[in-house]
Amino acid sequence: MLAGVAAALAQVALGVGLVVAGITVFFVTAPSVASPTTGILATAAIAVGLVMIFGRWWWRLSHDLSVERQERIRTQEKAEVAAHIHDSVLQTLALIQRNATDARKVSTLARSQERELRAWLFDTPELEAGESLAAALERVTNEIEYLYDVAVETVEVGDCPVDERLIALVQSTREALANAARHSGATSVSAYLEVEPDQVTVFVRDRGTGFDPDQVSRHRRGIADSIVGRMDRHGGKAVIRSEAGDGTEVELVMPR
Amino acid sequence: MAVTRPRVFLVDDHHLVLSGVRAELGDAVEVIGEASEVEAAIEMIGERLPDVVLLDVHMPGGGGRAVIEAVGAKHPEVKFLALSVSDAAEDVIGVIRAGARGYVTKTISGPELVEAVVRVADGDAVFSPRLAGFVLDAFAADFRGPVDPELDQLTVREKEVLRHLARGYSYKEIARQLSISIKTVETHASAVLRKLQLTNRHQLSRWASDRRLV
Numbered sequence: 214m215l216a217g218v219a220a221a222l223a224q225v226a227l228g229v230g231l232v233v234a235g236i237t238v239f240f241v242t243a244p245s246v247a248s249p250t251t252g253i254l255a256t257a258a259i260a261v262g263l264v265m266i267f268g269r270w271w272w273r274l275s276h277d278l279s280v281e282r283q284e285r286i287r288t289q290e291k292a293e294v295a296a297h298i299h300d301s302v303l304q305t306l307a308l309i310q311r312n313a314t315d316a317r318k319v320s321t322l323a324r325s326q327e328r329e330l331r332a333w334l335f336d337t338p339e340l341e342a343g344e345s346l347a348a349a350l351e352r353v354t355n356e357i358e359y360l361y362d363v364a365v366e367t368v369e370v371g372d373c374p375v376d377e378r379l380i381a382l383v384q385s386t387r388e389a390l391a392n393a394a395r396h397s398g399a400t401s402v403s404a405y406l407e408v409e410p411d412q413v414t415v416f417v418r419d420r421g422t423g424f425d426p427d428q429v430s431r432h433r434r435g436i437a438d439s440i441v442g443r444m445d446r447h448g449g450k451a452v453i454r455s456e457a458g459d460g461t462e463v464e465l466v467m468p469r
Numbered sequence: 470m471a472v473t474r475p476r477v478f479l480v481d482d483h484h485l486v487l488s489g490v491r492a493e494l495g496d497a498v499e500v501i502g503e504a505s506e507v508e509a510a511i512e513m514i515g516e517r518l519p520d521v522v523l524l525d526v527h528m529p530g531g532g533g534r535a536v537i538e539a540v541g542a543k544h545p546e547v548k549f550l551a552l553s554v555s556d557a558a559e560d561v562i563g564v565i566r567a568g569a570r571g572y573v574t575k576t577i578s579g580p581e582l583v584e585a586v587v588r589v590a591d592g593d594a595v596f597s598p599r600l601a602g603f604v605l606d607a608f609a610a611d612f613r614g615p616v617d618p619e620l621d622q623l624t625v626r627e628k629e630v631l632r633h634l635a636r637g638y639s640y641k642e643i644a645r646q647l648s649i650s651i652k653t654v655e656t657h658a659s660a661v662l663r664k665l666q667l668t669n670r671h672q673l674s675r676w677a678s679d680r681r682l683v
Contacts, residue, residue, distance in 0.1 A: 403637030
């Protein structure tokens with residue numbers, strides 16, 4: 214440690230020496246265009262000196278920046294994992310609790326969750342890049358209809374292949390549908406997908422009980438992480454409009 | 470002029486559907502007859518002249534479209550509302566272009582169906598979310614060739630109304646959302662229906678048949 218500090222000090226001192234020497238040469242010899250060699254040497258000495266003085270700091274700064282970037286990516290990945298676990302495993306556990314007396318339903322839920330979780334862990338995502346967005350959305354709405362016993366009226370305008378961001382959009386849509394199915398009390402939910410040249414928009418709407426978005430418990434991570442956070446992380450936007458007694462509409466916009 | 474208790478005629482080749490629809494409509498309308506075949510329907514509608522014919526899109530012998538075309542030629546005052554489980558765009562666009570004033574799916578609730586019948590009886594258009602989506606899709610497709618803006622393009626406001634319909638909003642909710650009167654919403658919907666019936670977009674038929682293959 215001490216040796217490191219001594220080396221650093223020696224390096225800075227050497228750098229300062231070179232810079233001072235270089236500047237002195239300029240003053241003393243006043244190099245001309247006719248004999249440029251001394252000028253070039255002096256300039257080189259100043260440059261090397263500056264690198265010796267500031268090189269370490271610069272290197273450390275860029276190193277810190279890249280560490281910070283890695284940290285940010287890790288945090289994002291963690292949030293992504295948390296959102297996925299919330300959507301899948303936690304949801305299923307909640308469903309199992311609610312259907313605890315129905316042995317057959319419980320085992321169906323457990324089995325389908327196991328399949329889904331394995332597929333996700335072993336890197337065969339249920340939504341694959343390149344598949345049709347409309348088809349992906351239909352699969353999700355079918356799943357919601359099956360899980361929660363609600364009717365989802367789906368209207369699609371346009372279509373395109375899904376990429377990573379659109380997969381996030383579909384997952385957010387799924388969460389919005391699941392929220393509507395579980396909390397609104399409505400027997401049907403509307404889902405509207407529109408693909409435009411510059412963006413993809415999804416509206417999920419129910420005519421159920423509605424809620425005050427500011428009053429939702431911090432523990433309910435569904436809206437914060439799985440809808441708003443997920444859309445944010447992928448460069449999109451989520452707007453939730455709801456009023457007690459007047460239903461809820463979730464608007465999801467993802468630029469293309 | 471508002472028709473308070475419209476006289477309705479039902480056409481469907483499934484008797485179960487006929488009795489189901491009858492039950493859902495209840496006393497809000499007067500059901501003056503029903504038919505389960507295209508030929509019989511054309512004849513009876515011509516005799517009884519109902520305000521609104523509620524008819525299935527799919528039927529042997531030409532379907533709802535054949536009924537609309539045959540009756541419409543002689544009795545243009547009879548209005549048609551298509552009722553279907555079919556989601557094929559080609560069929561839906563087909564009955565509208567034949568002259569139906571609207572399209573609803575059989576999953577519609579009783580009160581909503583009554584509202585739709587009354588609206589059609591009043592001469593307005595009825596769009597299910599799905600029909601609204603089909604129309605947006607059809608008019609969004611690239612259109613090469615001469616464009617008649619009166620018929621081949623939707624206005625910004627019309628698109629906005631259609632988008633709300635596709636999102637599941639009722640006319641009343643749209644009126645509130647856009648701060649316009651229900652009458653204005655109805656006017657926009659009727660204008661869209663007219664464009665759908667009269668546009669020369671050749672894409673419309675090709676687009677619809679493309680959708681069918683999917």
